[in-house]
Amino acid sequence: QVQLVESGGGLVQPGGSLRLSCAASGSFFSIATMGWYRQAPGKQRELVATIDSYGNTNYADSVKGRFTVSRDNAKNTVYLQMNSLKPEDTAVYYCNYKLIANSYWGQGTQVTVSS
Numbered sequence: 200q201v202q203l204v205e206s207g208g209g210l211v212q213p214g215g216s217l218r219l220s221c222a223a224s225g226s227f228f229s230i231a232t233m234g235w236y237r238q239a240p241g242k243q244r245e246l247v248a249t250i251d252s253y254g255n256t257n258y259a260d261s262v263k264g265r266f267t268v269s270r271d272n273a274k275n276t277v278y279l280q281m282n283s284l285k286p287e288d289t290a291v292y293y294c295n296y297k298l299i300a301n302s303y304w305g306q307g308t309q310v311t312v313s314s
Contacts (some may be wrong), residue, residue: 200303201223201224201225201226201296201301201303202220202222202224202225202272202303203223203224203294203295203296203304203305203306204221204222204247204305204306205219205220205221205285205292205293205294205305205306205307205308206219206220206221206222206308207219207220208292208308208309208310209309209310209311210311210313211284211310211311212312212313212314213284213285213286213312213313213314214283214284215284215312216280216281216282216283216284217284217310218223218278218279218280219235219278219279219281219292219294220276220277220278221233221235221276221277221278221279221294221305222274222275222276223275223276223294223296225299227286227298228272228275228296228307229252229272230252230298231243231252231296231297231298232249232250232251232252232296232297232298232300233249233250233268233270233277233294233295233296233297234244234246234247234248234249234250234294234295234297235247235248235249235268235277235279235292235293235294235295236292236293236295237288237290237291237292237310238290238291238293238307239287239289239290239291239294241280242290244293245259245280246281247259247266247268247292248262248266248267248268248279249268250269250270250277252269252271256268261287262281262288265281265282265283265284266279266280266281266282267279267282268280269281277294280291281310284312285312286312287312288310288312289310289311289312289313290299290309290310291307291308291309291310292299292307292308292309292310293305293306293307
C-alpha cells in the first residue's frame with residue numbers, strides 16, 4: 200500500500216510561483232513513475248507532468264516551459280515547480296504513483312491563481 204501526501208498549494212497572483220510537494224510512503228518509490236494531474240471545477244482530471252524512474256519527463260502542452268517536475272528518491276518525494284502561473288492553472292492538483300498495474304492517488308491540494 201502506498202500513501203501520498205501533497206502540500207504546497209495556495210492562493211497566488213497571476214505571474215507568481217508555487218512549488219508543490221508529494222511525499223510517498225511505502226517501498227519502490229525510486230522505480231515508480233510519478234505524476235501530477237489537475238482537475239478544475241466542471242472539468243475532467245488532466246495530466247500535468249510525469250517523471251519516470253530514469254528521470255525522463257513529460258508535460259502537458261499548456262504547462263511546457265512554465266512547470267518543472269522533479270524527484271528526490273532519497274526523500275521519497277516528487278515536486279512540481281510552477282512558474283508564471285495563470286488563472287487557468289486554478290485546480291486541485293493530485294499526485295499519482297504508478298508501478299506496473301498499481302496506481303495510487305493523493306488527496307489533492309488546491310491551487311488558486313487570482314488577483
